[in-house]
Amino acid sequence: MCALKYDVIYADPPWSYSFSKSKSRAIESHYKTMKVADICNMAVPSAENSVLYLWATAPKLLDAIKVMSSWGFTYKTNCVWDKRLLGMGYWFRGQHELLLVGVKGKFSPPAPPLRLGSVFSIKRTRHSKKPDYIRDCISSWFCNANKLELFARSKAHGWHSWGNEINSDIKLSAQETIVSGLTSYNT
Numbered sequence: 001m002c003a004l005k006y007d008v009i010y011a012d013p014p015w016s017y018s019f020s021k022s023k024s025r026a027i028e029s030h031y032k033t034m035k036v037a038d039i040c041n042m043a044v045p046s047a048e049n050s051v052l053y054l055w056a057t058a059p060k061l062l063d064a065i066k067v068m069s070s071w072g073f074t075y076k077t078n079c080v081w082d083k084r085l086l087g088m089g090y091w092f093r094g095q096h097e098l099l100l101v102g103v104k105g106k107f108s109p110p111a112p113p114l115r116l117g118s119v120f121s122i123k124r125t126r127h128s129k130k131p132d133y134i135r136d137c138i139s140s141w142f143c144n145a146n147k148l149e150l151f152a153r154s155k156a157h158g159w160h161s162w163g164n165e166i167n168s169d170i171k172l173s174a175q176e177t178i179v180s181g182l183t184s185y186n187t
Contacts, residue, residue: 007145049105073102083124
């Protein structure tokens, strides 16, 4: 269990999708996923006054808001990452992802001169890799805060990290519904 509480949480959950028409297009071909209920039931070590930056694809928007709420955060706003390349999709071919912002308690936004536009355009690289630019901006906005990246794929300076693709800095306890083990995720 983690004793430290974090002021800033940055998370890119491994959302599970049930509508892939072929095995080659399944997310699980790229990485292990988790069910929404299991993500919701994670014991996230957030401070009484904290902020959550949570990545969501368009089909997972309602699930992301549910996760945010179950972690104790209130949705405030979002920004859009234009990936500059078309991806997969059934209604529309996805070219963007959403970064939702939620607050727990009282937490001030970045100072006015540091605030970004609500749309940023950075060409996507490997599957599901988020641009370091956003995490770097968050770091500069809250340089003295305790920061935690959940579902991290690599370590970042100034951040504690937890994920199944790295040597995690912390151990997370789970609430009762996660039985398969958080360090391996569900498949």
